[in-house]
Amino acid sequence: MARRPRLPRLARSFGVAALFLAAALLGTASGVLFAFVGDLPQISALDDYSPGTITRVLARDGSAVGEFAHERRQIVTYEQLPEVLRHAIIAAEDGEFENHGGLRIGRIFVTLIKDIIHQRTWGASTLTQQLARKLFLTDDKTPERKIKEALIAVQIEKRYTKAEILTMYCNQIHFGHRTYGVAAAADLYFAKPVSELTLDEAALIAGIIQSPGRQSPYVDLAAAQRRRAYALDRMAAEGFITAADAEAAKARPIVVRGAPRPAPSAAPYFLEAIRIYLEEQYTAKTVYEGGLQVKTGLDPGLQRAANRALDNKLRELDKLRGLRRPAENLLEHGRTLDTYRDPHWTRDPAEGDIVWAVVTGTDGGVIRLRVAKWTGTIDPRGYQWTRRRADQVVRPGDLVEVRVLRLDARAGTFAGQLEQPPVIEGAVVALDNHTGEVLAMVGGSNFERTQFNRATQAMRQVGSLFKPFVFMAAIDRGYTAASTIQDTAASFVAGPNQPLYEPRNYDRLYQGEITLRRALEQSRNIPAVRLMEAIGPKDVIGYPRRLGITAPLPEFLSVAIGSAEATLLEMTSAYSALANQGVRMTPRLFTEVIDRNGESLEQRRADPHQAIRADTAYIITDMLRGAATRGTAARAASLNWPVAGKTGTTDDYTDAWFIGFDRDVTVGVWIGFDQKRVIGDRQSGSEVALPVWIDIMQSWVARRRAELSEPPEFERPGNVVVVQTAGGPEVFIVGTEPIVR
Numbered sequence: 001m002a003r004r005p006r007l008p009r010l011a012r013s014f015g016v017a018a019l020f021l022a023a024a025l026l027g028t029a030s031g032v033l034f035a036f037v038g039d040l041p042q043i044s045a046l047d048d049y050s051p052g053t054i055t056r057v058l059a060r061d062g063s064a065v066g067e068f069a070h071e072r073r074q075i076v077t078y079e080q081l082p083e084v085l086r087h088a089i090i091a092a093e094d095g096e097f098e099n100h101g102g103l104r105i106g107r108i109f110v111t112l113i114k115d116i117i118h119q120r121t122w123g124a125s126t127l128t129q130q131l132a133r134k135l136f137l138t139d140d141k142t143p144e145r146k147i148k149e150a151l152i153a154v155q156i157e158k159r160y161t162k163a164e165i166l167t168m169y170c171n172q173i174h175f176g177h178r179t180y181g182v183a184a185a186a187d188l189y190f191a192k193p194v195s196e197l198t199l200d201e202a203a204l205i206a207g208i209i210q211s212p213g214r215q216s217p218y219v220d221l222a223a224a225q226r227r228r229a230y231a232l233d234r235m236a237a238e239g240f241i242t243a244a245d246a247e248a249a250k251a252r253p254i255v256v257r258g259a260p261r262p263a264p265s266a267a268p269y270f271l272e273a274i275r276i277y278l279e280e281q282y283t284a285k286t287v288y289e290g291g292l293q294v295k296t297g298l299d300p301g302l303q304r305a306a307n308r309a310l311d312n313k314l315r316e317l318d319k320l321r322g323l324r325r326p327a328e329n330l331l332e333h334g335r336t337l338d339t340y341r342d343p344h345w346t347r348d349p350a351e352g353d354i355v356w357a358v359v360t361g362t363d364g365g366v367i368r369l370r371v372a373k374w375t376g377t378i379d380p381r382g383y384q385w386t387r388r389r390a391d392q393v394v395r396p397g398d399l400v401e402v403r404v405l406r407l408d409a410r411a412g413t414f415a416g417q418l419e420q421p422p423v424i425e426g427a428v429v430a431l432d433n434h435t436g437e438v439l440a441m442v443g444g445s446n447f448e449r450t451q452f453n454r455a456t457q458a459m460r461q462v463g464s465l466f467k468p469f470v471f472m473a474a475i476d477r478g479y480t481a482a483s484t485i486q487d488t489a490a491s492f493v494a495g496p497n498q499p500l501y502e503p504r505n506y507d508r509l510y511q512g513e514i515t516l517r518r519a520l521e522q523s524r525n526i527p528a529v530r531l532m533e534a535i536g537p538k539d540v541i542g543y544p545r546r547l548g549i550t551a552p553l554p555e556f557l558s559v560a561i562g563s564a565e566a567t568l569l570e571m572t573s574a575y576s577a578l579a580n581q582g583v584r585m586t587p588r589l590f591t592e593v594i595d596r597n598g599e600s601l602e603q604r605r606a607d608p609h610q611a612i613r614a615d616t617a618y619i620i621t622d623m624l625r626g627a628a629t630r631g632t633a634a635r636a637a638s639l640n641w642p643v644a645g646k647t648g649t650t651d652d653y654t655d656a657w658f659i660g661f662d663r664d665v666t667v668g669v670w671i672g673f674d675q676k677r678v679i680g681d682r683q684s685g686s687e688v689a690l691p692v693w694i695d696i697m698q699s700w701v702a703r704r705r706a707e708l709s710e711p712p713e714f715e716r717p718g719n720v721v722v723v724q725t726a727g728g729p730e731v732f733i734v735g736t737e738p739i740v741r
Contacts, residue, residue: 041136043155049168051075051180052289053596057274059298060437066265068275070288074183075596076194078167084199085182086166087240088206092231094127095238098162102128102153128153131169175205176212176219177260189217191257199241200228200249207231218260225254261346267303269443269453270296273589281602282593291596296589297437299430302665302700306428306440309695311354313671314445317688318422320680323386323393326420330358331397337370342399345372349404354419359398362390367418369402374412376402382417393418421446424679426671427454428696429572433664435606436573436585440667440696452674455568459551460655460670463562463685464523464632465571465648468578468620469543470560471520471528473535475616475733481517481623482730482738485527488512492533492557501557503529506649506684515727520623521631523647525561532560546611547574547584562648568657572668574611575659578624578644579666579714582617584609614717615733621714622731628660632686636660636694641701642711645693647685653678656688663712665700669693 054069090097096104104126125133132152137145156165175185185205186194197205207227208215217224232246241249265271274294278287286292330340337360344356349371357369357376367378367390378390382405386393394400402416422445430440443453452458474483488510491500505525511518519527532540537555544553544566551566553559569587577584586607593602624644628636632647645660654676659668669689672679679688704712719734732738 041152043152043159046160046168050596051172053291055287055290055292055294057271057294057296059296059300061300063300065267065296065298066271067262068287071180072178072184073171073180075171075181076183078163080195081167081170081182082195082197082202085194085197085202085205087235088202088231089170091234091238091240092206093130093209095234097127100126102126102157103150125149126153127169128156128165131165131172132156134172173209174212175208176216188258189256199245200252203231203235203249204228204254217254217256221254228254259347266300266307267298267441268447269455270298270438270441272451273453273456277589293594294590295592297432297435297439297591299439301703302430302696303440305696305699306430306442309692310426310428310442311445313692314422314424314426315419317424317679318420319385323388324420326394326398326400328399329395329397330399337397349374349407349414351404351407353404354401355404357400357402359394359396359400361396362394365390367394369416374414376414376416378402378416378418386418424671425454425674427458427568428667428669429455429569430665430667431572431576431587433576433580433661433666434585436588437591438587438589439665454670457567459565459567460672461562461565461650462571463648463650463655463657465646465657465659466559466562466564467520467523467528468624468646470531470540471516471623472543472612472616472620473540474516474531475619476613477535478736479516480732480736481515481619482725482727483516484513485516485519485530487514487519487524487526490526490530492529503561517623517626521626523632528560529557532557543612544574547577549574562650568668568670572659572666575661576666577611578617578621579661579663581614581715581717582610582612584611615720618714618717618720619731619733633658633660633690635690639694639697639701642713643697647690649684653680653683656683656685658685658689658693660693663714667693667696
């Protein structure tokens with residue numbers, strides 16, 4: 001009897017074994033799925049994909065004042081992604097993106113074998129898996145994360161199109177330096193819109209996705225070049241470009257035009273005031289992730305002028321107090337001068353910049369310095385204000401501030417002047433008289449050192465700035481600018497059981513009988529106190545109240561010459577009403593807040609208050625024009641522009657003020673120490689604050705001359721007339737003018 005062949009029996013045995021193996025694998029897979037499926041996120045949440053985006057604060061011309069963001073991101077649509085960038089990312093990260101269902105099984109097995117052999121983990125993630133990880137998981141290299149990543153990737157592929165997946169990826173991925181998404185990356189590295197990227201630029205962005213922290217051109221240019229070459233080669237291999245195109249692009253140098261950190265805001269104190277309000281109104285999460293757009297009235301040109309003018313004056317005043325030793329020496333901390341890199345060195349210096357530098361030596365009376373890759377010198381003229389020798393001024397290793405005077409970009413050298421961070425403080429506010437918009441705000445000498453905003457938070461003694469309020473009350477009581485008052489020594493009753501109040505004039509002199517105009521123009525103290533006594537402190541104090549001063553104002557005669565305190569913003573706002581026919585506009589930090597979808601969340605419209613009569617406002621304005629022409633602020637006449645204003649100085653020279661205005665803008669300046677100290681001998685408002693105001697207004701006036709055919713005059717109300725008097729032409733409210741026979 002013939003024997004049956006053994007092959008079918010073996011085949012059946014192998015078949016049964018295969019079935020058991022398949023069943024085991026299926027059971028294992030089912031177990032894995034059962035174990036993880038309940039722990040997976042809801043992919044449908046991506047239907048409303050809205051990652052955190054930058055909140056931007058915009059100036060009146062649409063330029064950026066600053067931004068708030070944990071992740072610097074700008075959202076783009078698929079249509080906004082240039083083809084060259086789409087191809088570069090797909091080629092560099094996932095050449096089979098258009099064909100797989102979220103996973104590349106073959107590559108997973110190859111990678112698994114490599115993991116076992118080399119005892120390390122290798123990347124095998126598709127573009128979709130990377131997106132799943134960035135959206136829902138962590139970067140931990142564990143089997144559990146890998147399984148979840150694969151399962152999520154499959155779900156993503158089932159629910160969304162390839163275009164949608166690629167768009168989410170391009171908006172989500174990290175590109176270094178707190179920058180996320182290709183649009184922000186284009187701005188970071190090339191300072192251009194993503195739609196304008198060239199082939200080699202797109203290849204660099206795609207290439208560094210692998211490890212932007214190490215391969216950013218700001219960190220390692222050679223590594224960035226290698227990754228760009230890799231992306232270009234992959235694009236050629238995938239048929240997106242020719243080999244010749246790839247070689248030509250690789251031959252071009254990498255030229256970055258952005259910066260690893262956003263440029264510091266020109267208005268940091270203003271920006272901080274906006275942030276505080278937004279967080280209170282909309283929560284911090286919305287501010288830092290919600291992609292708001294905040295429109296403001298800030299004037300960038302006026303802001304820069306205010307920054308420059310105040311900084312120059314504070315440094316000038318600070319140098320009068322002498323040299324202070326540098327606060328830090330690198331050698332004392334064991335640092336190496338050649339390798340030290342200061343966190344402030346984020347961009348090349350420019351002429352006029354004040355930068356931190358490390359002293360490398362002193363020889364022949366010359367101080368030698370380094371700023372990043374730049375080397376510099378300070379000759380004796382650059383530190384002569386110290387009245388010391390070079391080796392007495394600095395030591396090698398000192399970190400010092402230097403003003404860059406001249407640059408030689410080709411040689412990488414500069415010549416500078418020694419500076420030091422001022423300890424004296426100051427503040428500036430500029431307001432639009434007709435809208436109340438904040439045009440400029442400087443809250444101190446250095447926002448990095450102190451965020452306390454001296455323009456809005458510091459209560460300081462106002463000095464003679466208060467006097468116009470007294471004269472407003474007098475004009476409303478029937479006095480005129482030509483009325484006379486005694487400027488003679490006087491004593492006033494201060495109250496029960498109080499010594500007599502005996503104020504003195506600034507110059508300790510008396511002029512006898514003078515007009516109210518001259519009393520205000522020359523800022524005479526005795527006439528102001530006499531008026532306060534005649535009218536009554538309670539009635540006088542009603543005027544600053546109506547003009548927006550909320551600080552406590554005691555009903556004392558000394559308030560007439562400025563013993564009370566107020567903020568610079570409130571005082572500047574009060575003065576702005578004078579140029580606006582007595583109408584005070586509530587100061588506005590912003591005009592509108594818009595959400596990421598373009599919907600308006602909040603609008604701040606002009607908020608007018610008729611604080612004082614238009615005729616009274618004009619009379620006081622005209623008197624203050626005299627102060628700015630021939631009085632305590634006569635230097636302002638150098639502007640050759642219709643302006644008015646008032647100086648303010650405290651008796652002990654601890655606070656110096658000037659607030660002045662033309663028809664359209666009011667600018668206030670305060671200078672002093674945070675802890676009340678004497679600014680300097682005879683350092684009054686006219687000596688300290690007025691020069692800052694003039695510098696700022698020179699910038700403003702130059703622009704206005706180019707825009708207007710003639711200077712804007714203050715508008716005279718119909719019931720104000722000009723009458724020739726013995727002292728010259730004078731303005732009167734109709735009915736108060738002298739009778740001419």
